[in-house]
Amino acid sequence: xxxxxxxxxxxxxxxxxxxxxxxxxxxxxxxxxxxxxxxxxxxxxxxxxxxxxxxxxxxxxxxxxxxxxxxxxxxxxxxxxx
Numbered sequence: 001x002x003x004x005x006x007x008x009x010x011x012x013x014x015x016x017x018x019x020x021x022x023x024x025x026x027x028x029x030x031x032x033x034x035x036x037x038x039x040x041x042x043x044x045x046x047x048x049x050x051x052x053x054x055x056x057x058x059x060x061x062x063x064x065x066x067x068x069x070x071x072x073x074x075x076x077x078x079x080x081x082x
Contacts, residue, residue: 003027008035008065013046013054020057028065039065 001024005016008030016028030036038045042055057063 001025004029006030008039010046010048013039013044014048016063017049017053017057020060020063021053024062026057026063028063030065036065 003016003019003024004027005012005019006029008016008028012028012030016026020026028039030039035045039054042051042058044051044054054063
């Protein structure tokens with residue numbers, strides 16, 4: 001199964017890594033550039049996910065981050081309530 005996990009914080013990153021470890025192909029999305037840089041480097045900033053586990057799923061190709069994307073939702077001069 002292919003999964004996209006939006007938000008790679010204290011809930012999303014452990015979820016994404018565990019899903020990748022059990023065989024799912026996972027894309028982890030986050031809008032924070034610093035987090036994205038750390039994830040790309042295989043450095044975990046979440047206590048529940050060791051950097052070694054993160055690097056293992058990155059190296060296996062089952063966890064990735066999308067290419068550079070604009071922040072979501074796109075910033076506009078107008079906003080509308082949901």
